[in-house]
Amino acid sequence: AQRVTQPEKLLSVFKGAPVELKCNYSYSGSPELFWYVQYSRQRLQLLLRHISRESIKGFTADLNKGETSFHLKKPFAQEEDSAMYYCALGSSNYKLTFGKGTLLTVNP
């Protein structure tokens, strides 16, 4: 069975500090991993995906198949990064399995 684990429910950092949101997955096939973000009172939106290896809003995430991880990182957090972050695993038929989410708070 596929599973996504985000061990931290809450993460609080100060502005300018590095931030890392952890995500581990369990999947027997070749995984597609994503990070979604939900800002306050807004809908869920895609932040980045592992296949594109891009950096969005300063965030990056590297798929580590050996550790089955897809941690989200940003070297210098900004206040506007405060949001709920969900790691998601894509499988057949375009289904997504979400982790429980991490609420990131960036303090001034």
Add this chain to the structure above:
Amino acid sequence: GAVVSQHPSWVICKSGTSVKIECRSLDFQATTMFWYRQFPKQSLMLMATSNEGSKATYEQGVEKDKFLINHASLTLSTLTVTSAHPEDSSFYICSALPLRLAAHTDTQYFGPGTRLTVL
């Protein structure tokens, strides 16, 4: 582009009544839409996959007679919560997969959600 709307954004109903929630893709066609349920401060749980022109496929543990899904056109899917009870109170979110798809899961676009409260 790629906007998904949901209607209503919130609804309060009495126990035993049925409630219909609409999910529309506003500027694209979608043969596949997904319905999720989100409990307070919890993750999104996939309930079912809605396919235009065919029956929806439900995830394990989701009662198909309780949560009726109709994908009537390439831009509209509806979720009807039948005989609603207080435990059905939740945030229901849909997503839509564009018809012209680059075969990647990440091209799902999410609606803003509908908050259902059953008294």
